[in-house]
Amino acid sequence: MKNLFKKRESPSDVIRKNQRCLSKAIREIDKEKNLFQVKEKEIISEIKKMAKINQMSSIHVMARQLVRIRSYCKKLSIMKANIQAVSLQIATLKSQDSMATAMKGVAASIKKMNSQMNLPQIQKIMIDFEKESDIVNMKGDILNDVVDDTVGDVDESEESEGIVNKILDELGIQTRNELNNLPVTSKQLGVGGQKDKSSVGKESSETDADLVARFENLKRS
Incomplete structure (x- = not known):
């Protein structure tokens, strides 16, 4: 009855919970492995002491213990590698779940925008905009032509008049020079x-x- 009112966990919550369990297991394995490594050093030290006093029976017993400890350390290393592989897979699942959640939100937003978008109205707006733009461009071209015709005629008249006056002035100077240079025999x-x-x-x-x-x-x- 209690489970009926319990809040249902989301996939991301389940993944996060399993990730914490795996991290805890890896820490426990490292702790056990460190204890076995300390025990291994102690056994090696005892074997050296027994070898000095020629206690061969004790050496054989401790050697078997050393072999077992090293075997346990090897198994713990394999277990740790397997747990890390599972943890990596869970992290991948978490990333995929996050991506799926994000895509779900984006899809909902796009769907909402599409439902609010009035295509005929948008087409009408674009047609009106293009029409008004053409009118503005046409008026601008007409105004530019009028200005160019008015200003251009004035500029051309002034420029042509200036050229004529310049030529006539040069001819006047040349005429005076010819008059001054007439020969007198x-x-x-x-x-x-x-x-x-x-x-x-x-x-x-x-x-x-x-x-x-x-x-x-x-x-x-």
Whole structure:
């Protein structure tokens, strides 16, 4: 009747209990083995004493005791090895039980999550998210195109105007250099100097007018 109300032990509790029993048995075997080893040393010492006084009958009796003690120690070592093997198996079972318990908990959690997961709702959310993302990307592309067109035209106009002005400035400098480097011969400044001077001035004016006209044409283009 008492066992009916007793709490049922779990597999891990049973394994832990057996593990303690095996550990206790190993300690007892070590204790017995140490006692036999001490007894073995005492018998060897007694055999040496009896050999000195030539007590051969006592030596034979103690030699048989020594053989029995060594045989017991060997058996105890074998028993200890077997118990350790069983203890290792129990430890393996304990690990497997722990793993099974953990997997059971994980399986229960996954089952609960699956029961709470609404796949149609999730699919709708993903579709809406993808749709809104496409709209945002489209608006961003349109805005970038407008900005690029506006800023790009201004930048290109300013850049092209700067290039034209630079070229015209260089041509203006070159034109002034050409005017300054026009040759003046001694024949033009010789006899009839007044006439030659007027002709040179006329020629210079024509050259200057031609260069200015070319400069204006380049500027208008």
